[in-house]
Structure formats: C-alpha cells, structure tokens
Amino acid sequence: MPEKRQNWLDKQDITNLLDVAFLDVVRTGRKVLMPRYVPLIAGLMNRYIVNLPLLNRLGLFTFIVARSLHKLKPVSDYTVSVIVPARNEKGNIEEIVRRMPHMGRHTELIFVEGNSTDDT
Numbered sequence: 001m002p003e004k005r006q007n008w009l010d011k012q013d014i015t016n017l018l019d020v021a022f023l024d025v026v027r028t029g030r031k032v033l034m035p036r037y038v039p040l041i042a043g044l045m046n047r048y049i050v051n052l053p054l055l056n057r058l059g060l061f062t063f064i065v066a067r068s069l070h071k072l073k074p075v076s077d078y079t080v081s082v083i084v085p086a087r088n089e090k091g092n093i094e095e096i097v098r099r100m101p102h103m104g105r106h107t108e109l110i111f112v113e114g115n116s117t118d119d120t
Contacts, residue, residue, distance in 0.1 A: 023066040030059025078104040
C-alpha cells in the first residue's frame, strides 16, 4: 500500500538537518498550552503550567534553538550589498547614497529601476 505524502518534519528530523548544516542544538522545548486568550487563565497556563514536566508534552508550539559550530568572522570581514528598488525616485537617489552607512569591509549599492517616468 503506498503511503500518503507527509508535509511535516519531526523534531528529530530537524535536529538531524541542523547537525548536517554544522549547527549545534542548544535547547528544545514546547510552549503555548492555550492559544486563545481567556483573561487570567491563558496567561497562567502559557507562562507557568506549560513549563511543568508532566504537562510540557501538551505544548502546541515546538521550538529548537541552535548555534553555529563554525567560528564566526568579525563583522568587519563581511561585505554588504544593499538593493534599492528605485522607481520614480529621482530626487531621493543622492540622499540614499549620502546617508548610507559604511557596513562591513565593503558596502555595495545596487539600484533597480524599471519604467520610471521622472528620469530616475
């Protein structure tokens, strides 16, 4: 019998994908026991009750916190490309270039213009 197509990933599948991408899982858990707002009750259940060990499995929202295993480069080693949609922006181009802060080792401005009617 053919199996139906599944369109979700289990927590272990995501953990394995993170491992392949050289990411270390720091923490996993579940939150949100009561998704609808009911005065006093929803806040109590979502903040405190869902964190109890026996009720944690009932949480509706599963989260995974991961960090890179690679040594990160300092910010000054990166280059940045800023893409600016510029349709009918004739009077603003000079101001954008003037106000653009220096980011990383090199900052590149790319203006994408199409069908402007004001000589952009």
